[in-house]
Amino acid sequence: MEKIENEQEKIGTEYLEQCTAEDEQQKDTEDTVMAAAKRAFGISYLYPWQRLVIENILDSAQNPESEDEFSCHGKQIVLLPTGAGKSMCFLVPSLLLKGPTLVLYPLLALMSDQKRRMDDAGIESVVFRGGQSKEEREENFARIQNGAKIILANPEVLLSEGLAERLALCKIAHVAIDEAHCVSEWGDTFRPAYLELGRIIRTLEPKVVTAFTATASSGVLSRISDVLFGGPVHIIRSDSDRPNIRYYVVNAYSKKRAAFRLAVMERKPLIIFCGTRGNAEDMARELAAYLGSDKVKFYHAGLEREEKDAVEKWFYPRDDAVLCCTCAFGMGVDKKDIHCVIHLEPSPTAEAYLQEAGRGGRDGSVAKAILLWSRADSERYASFKEGSRERVLAKFAESTTCRRQILLDALGGEQAACSGCDVCERGEAAPFASDAGAVLKLVGRRKKSYDADSLSAAAVSELNRRDLNIFGEYVWNHADAERVILQLMGEKKLKTCGWPWRGKITLCRDGFLQNKRSRSTAGGTS
Structure with a gap:
């Protein structure tokens, strides 16, 4: 019995030492991550979700052979609301990874924005986009060889002849797909290059792949998982609500x-x-x-x-x-x-x-x-x-x-x-459209009979009078008024009379009364 107790004590001591070592290692990782974030971007705090994503990326890159029970190691979809700092989740680890990080964007505006951000932070980055000369491409590869940490590109440019194969030789550590919902939104329509990303990722053979999006339904998540990863994937989701x-x-x-x-x-x-x-x-x-x-x-x-x-x-x-x-x-x-x-x-x-x-x-x-x-x-x-x-x-x-x-x-x-x-x-739905309401009231006063032209002129006058205190000048025109009148007639709220008042416009009483009894689907402060 004494021997068993001694053995248990030994095992317990070893376990505590292991836990302490792991805690110290995690603490060192957190300190390193925070130091990198503060040095490059001037931030002194990372949200818990950001830390989790960053740690997953670093762990997968440092231990590429390990597998979890779901075989999703190095594959994750991250859902963070707009403004929660998605870009920090791939920019911060890019400073600590041995190889470069390839970030894929759907729009040139995003690439330009991030390039500006990298330059401000003093981080070496390169951009691959359509229309570049051979000399520009070669300069990019030279900069990658000299230690550029970030490669910015869009899906289409990776279909350029031989580009993905040459990037594979650069030993990409992490591929980050920003706005990944575009795989589902655009891949089957006007951006078929998104459907080729799974093949491109296999060509690049990165240690880690992360897809980022702010919002995605279960159907969109399933589509992203199938196209990019070809199977199971970790999904990391924070609250989608933006309370502000x-x-x-x-x-x-x-x-x-x-x-x-x-x-x-x-x-x-x-x-x-x-x-x-x-x-x-x-x-x-x-x-x-x-x-x-x-x-x-x-x-x-x-x-x-x-x-x-x-x-x-x-x-x-x-x-x-x-x-x-x-x-x-x-x-x-x-x-x-x-x-x-x-x-x-x-x-x-x-x-x-x-x-x-x-x-x-x-x-x-x-x-x-x-x-x-x-x-x-x-x-x-x-x-x-x-x-x-x-x-x-x-x-x-x-x-x-x-x-x-x-x-x-x-x-x-x-x-x-x-x-x-x-x-x-x-405490209720949006009110009936005020621009349409003003025209209906104008016709309903019945002080004057209107044909189409005179109603349009009267409506312009009425709406400009109403908004004069806001704008200080007249902004409504006949095209605006005619648009309102035509919709009201199409909805049978207004009608053109027959003989003996041919051409005159009047209310369709049923339609108008219905609008007064209940809130319509068109309203507000127009």
Whole structure:
């Protein structure tokens, strides 16, 4: 018995010594990581999720042969909300790994932004992109051989003849795929290079692969796992909620004029996301005429690289700027003090909306995310299958319950107390569109009979009178008024009379009364 007790004591002592050694090793790792982060980026604190991801990367790189029970060693998908510091999760370990880190971005704007960030931190980095000369490529490889820690690229450039094979010779330690939801969002449509990333990763043979995204439903996660990793993968997920973002829906029949009004009234800097390049340019031109050309710019994928750089350099330092842009400026924007994000057109999915709305408040301050919604949007999104990712935006916009929870439910059912949305604040859905309401009231007064032209003129006068105290000048025009009138007639809220009042416009009483009895799907402060 004494022999057994002595043996147990010996085993216990060895175990304690092992635990102490492991604790010291972990402490040394944490100290090294924190020292690297502070030296390069001036930060003195890492969030627990950041530490976990960084430790996984370093451990997998240092112990590439070890396997866990799920055989996912060195493979992880990381979900961190926008503004939580995803980039630190791959930039900090890149300073400590023996080989270079390859970071894949979907957009040139993100590569440019990170290159600027690397230069500021004094970290040697290289960029591979389309259109480079042979001399530029060779210079990049020379810099990698001389110790460049970060390689920035997009999926398409890796399909260039022989590039992936040459990068494989550089002994890439870690491949980080930023905005990994693009695999699912774009891979099957206009960015097929994303579907080739699994093959490219196998060619590179990195010790660690990490896919980063801010938002992803179970279907998107499954697609990322299949395409990039070909099987099981660790999923590291923090809370998806951004408590400092307040969600609002403004229903409007003239969404362009509603966006104009919000851009003037809301705190800046702000972004207006537009569905097309033409809408971004058109919105910027009108706002620039009112606010000044030095305060408003547009940005989209059709600009030349030099034009994009100029807009980025203009936008980042300003606190009075309005940027009208497409999703080309959406992902990875590192401007921390954006106070308002307006969507002229809704995003295609809940994930995309959260990504874009998440451009606001990255410094932790309260920011508004305002979605403009119209009857046309409602009809378009109603065509999507109930329960689909696309249908979520309609549910969000037309909700009578917490908007924040609808977005979180779309990502897997995370529960959160609402820290701000218009439904919870007001206790009801967004009100009927005020621009349409003004026209309906105008017709309903019945002091004068209107035909189409005279109603348009009266509506312009009424809406300009209403908003004169905001703008100090007339901003509504006949095109805006006609847009409102045509939608009201299409919804059978207004109608054109027959004989003996042929051509005169009047209310469709049933439609108008229904709007007065219940909240419509179009409303707000347009």
